[in-house]
Amino acid sequence: MSSDLNLNLSRNAFGRLVLVDEQGVEHVGVTPVRAHPISAPDEGVSLVGTDGHELAWIERLSALPVPQRELLESEFAQREFIPTLLRIAKVSTFSTPSQWDVETERGPTQFILKSEEDIRRLAEGRLMITSSHGIQYQVPDRFALDRGSRKLLERFLY
Numbered sequence: 001m002s003s004d005l006n007l008n009l010s011r012n013a014f015g016r017l018v019l020v021d022e023q024g025v026e027h028v029g030v031t032p033v034r035a036h037p038i039s040a041p042d043e044g045v046s047l048v049g050t051d052g053h054e055l056a057w058i059e060r061l062s063a064l065p066v067p068q069r070e071l072l073e074s075e076f077a078q079r080e081f082i083p084t085l086l087r088i089a090k091v092s093t094f095s096t097p098s099q100w101d102v103e104t105e106r107g108p109t110q111f112i113l114k115s116e117e118d119i120r121r122l123a124e125g126r127l128m129i130t131s132s133h134g135i136q137y138q139v140p141d142r143f144a145l146d147r148g149s150r151k152l153l154e155r156f157l158y
Contacts, residue, residue, distance in 0.1 A: 007056060009047075009068050017075060019047055019055055027055055032072050037080065038122065038138075045072065083109075085129065085137040088149040094156070097132065104137065111135065116156050127153075 008020035009030075017030040027049050035044030047056040061069055083104040092099040096115045101108070111131035113119070120128040127139035139145065142153060 007047075007058075007064070007068050009071055011071065017047075017071070019049075021055060030055060032075055034076070038126075038128065082136050082138050085139050087146055088152045091152055091155075096156075102137070111137070113156070119153075119156055121157075 010018050012018050012028060016028055017032070019027045019030045021027065029050045031048045031050075033046045033048055034041055035046065042061045043059070045058040045061055046054045047058070049055050058064065058072075061072060064072070083106050085102050085104055087103040089101040089103060089108070091101075091113075097112050099110055099112055101110050111133070113129065114132045118130045120130070122128060125141045125143045127142050129137045129139065131137070142150065145153065
């Protein structure tokens, strides 16, 4: 395992990440994994080989040279789809499962909330809401939502 900031990281002709380790061994199909994707996305990134073993450890993504950082950030953007919930338009019922009609930064959508446990409270008023299809919606600050959205949300939080 390495924590070297001068990673020999590239993308091959098939779009797969390639890491050449300190011994010169080429690892094709490397997967970057954030240690704390929600609470500290810049801290602790593991580069994992196809066998599931860690090949390299990066303390801070922001400390990498720009080309490697941009390569990893583009990989995360492709793999991590977490829309931001901006407004709750309506919910079908105040018991679960219920259908939610919401506005996100990507536009309007609907999802099914299976249970109240699918709303996870995070620090500083943040929430992570998981739909029945496993899509996670982030709420950066539930107290900053409009009044109607807060009222609907409160029915599921208490």
